[in-house]
Amino acid sequence: MERNQPHAQNHTPAASRNDFFSSLLEAVETVLSPAVAAIDAKLARPTIALREELAWNDDETIAVTLGLVNAWVGTLNAAIKQHNETFAQFTQRQDEARLALRRHHLADKSQEFQNACDAVSEAKTDVDARTLSYNQLQEQATDLRSRIKEHGQAAEKINRLIEAYLGHKELSIASVEKGYEIHRRGRPIDSSPSEGEKTAIALCYFLSRLEAEGRSIKDRILVVDDPISSLDSRALN
DSSP: OOOOOGGGGOOOHHHHHHHHHHHHHHHHHHHHHHHHHHHHHHOOOSSSSSOOOOOOOOOOHHHHHHHHHHHHHHHHHHHHHHHHHHHHHHHHHHHHHHHHHHHHHHHHHHHHHHHHHHHHHHHHHHHHHHHHHHHHHHHHHHHHHHHHHHHHHHHHHHHHHHHHHHHSSSSEEEEEEEEEEEEEETTTTSSSOOOHHHHHHHHHHHHHHHTTOOGGGGOOOOOOOTTTTTOOOOHHH
């Protein structure tokens, strides 16, 4: 007798359950077919006595049927075991899936990430260079402020020389917190001084510095090249 044998690897639990019941019903019907036939005959003609007692079908059929039942039970047990293992490993499989997704995205964006890192590194190098340059400029600015402030302290002397050089008090140097300002008639100058005024200021500043830092005019030789260039007739006289 041939029966459909179970194949656990090709069945889901639901499909295995349906196939199991279908095969079991077919096997039971085959095994009990003589008894069912006798009962049907008795029901059709109740007054007739049965010649033989009700019995199972032959032993071979019974053995095949029971083997089929056992095989399907094994199939169902295997499906249940697989389901239980899958359920027990569900959290782990979720974690593995998430990890796989992260690795995929990391691999996909690795070059972009490296480019960003390189850009950050270059930007940091640029910031360091600019910071160094800024600090150097700050030091230069501090030094210049100090020098300007020192020069501003000589404003009174410079103004006397400018007045003597130009012959009037219209242009002057005013000492301020950060050094000095050029004033005209007592107010900060709005426009640039004339060439003659620039010459006067530069020359008077130079003369005021001759005795700076303890130097003596008597020990110095001074050469001046045309100090009256660019002066107007009034200042020249």
